[in-house]
Amino acid sequence: GEDVEQSLFLSVREGDSSVINCTYTDSSSTYLYWYKQEPGAGLQLLTYIFSNMDMKQDQRLTVLLNKKDKHLSLRIADTQTGDSAIYFCAESMDAGKSTFGDGTTLTVKP
Amino acid sequence: EAQVTQNPRYLITVTGKKLTVTCSQNMNHEYMSWYRQDPGLGLRQIYYSMNVEVTDKGDVPEGYKVSRKEKRNFPLILESPSPNQTSLYFCASSFGTPITDTQYFGPGTRLTVL
Numbered sequence: 672g673e674d675v676e677q678s679l680f681l682s683v684r685e686g687d688s689s690v691i692n693c694t695y696t697d698s699s700s701t702y703l704y705w706y707k708q709e710p711g712a713g714l715q716l717l718t719y720i721f722s723n724m725d726m727k728q729d730q731r732l733t734v735l736l737n738k739k740d741k742h743l744s745l746r747i748a749d750t751q752t753g754d755s756a757i758y759f760c761a762e763s764m765d766a767g768k769s770t771f772g773d774g775t776t777l778t779v780k781p
Numbered sequence: 782e783a784q785v786t787q788n789p790r791y792l793i794t795v796t797g798k799k800l801t802v803t804c805s806q807n808m809n810h811e812y813m814s815w816y817r818q819d820p821g822l823g824l825r826q827i828y829y830s831m832n833v834e835v836t837d838k839g840d841v842p843e844g845y846k847v848s849r850k851e852k853r854n855f856p857l858i859l860e861s862p863s864p865n866q867t868s869l870y871f872c873a874s875s876f877g878t879p880i881t882d883t884q885y886f887g888p889g890t891r892l893t894v895l
């Protein structure tokens with residue numbers, strides 16, 4: 672089966688960059704996503720990348736995809752305390768099915 | 782306002798007592814899905830529906846049923862809940878499948894089965 676793996680915790684200082692990493696096993700993934708979950712809330716889509724892209728930038732967010740290594744990363748520039756949340760990596764390949772990682776808890780210290 | 786709503790948001794019940802968690806979206810989305818979130822296990826897909834009257838099993842369908850009689854609603858049914866179904870449940874919808882479109886998530890339903 673397919674697996675999506677992430678490190679569980681990341682702590683950074685306000686103003687620094689955060690890099691959250693994700694690895695996946697299914698090379699046929701078509702879309703890869705990053706979601707953000709704030710305490711007590713649902714999941715909010717942050718960004719996504721097509722599998723035929725290497726990089727996507729959206730304001731403070733940069734997504735890098737290394738298909739050879741099946742590695743996806745999310746970089747948050749100038750991290751703020753409001754960025755503290757759980758970040759989920761997810762992939763979709765089969766029509767209708769999505770697989771999520773366990774989530775990385777990002778803590779931003781002032 | 783475009784949204785996915787779930788009810789109830791919180792529920793405590795006892796083993797064996799049938800319950801239904803409703804999910805509704807007002808975006809005319811064709812695709813809807815249910816996930817459960819458990820510590821250390823991330824999000825796991827329970828069931829999904831590509832359109833009205835079309836449902837398929839996700840990764841963890843055991844103990845759950847769904848129906849899709851109309852486009853906007855996708856209820857999750859637990860016929861005989863057990864304590865291992867204590868979890869945080871999310872409903873999601875998208876216009877197309879996750880391959881071609883991104884999913885919008887509801888706020889979650891925290892279920893405790895005693």
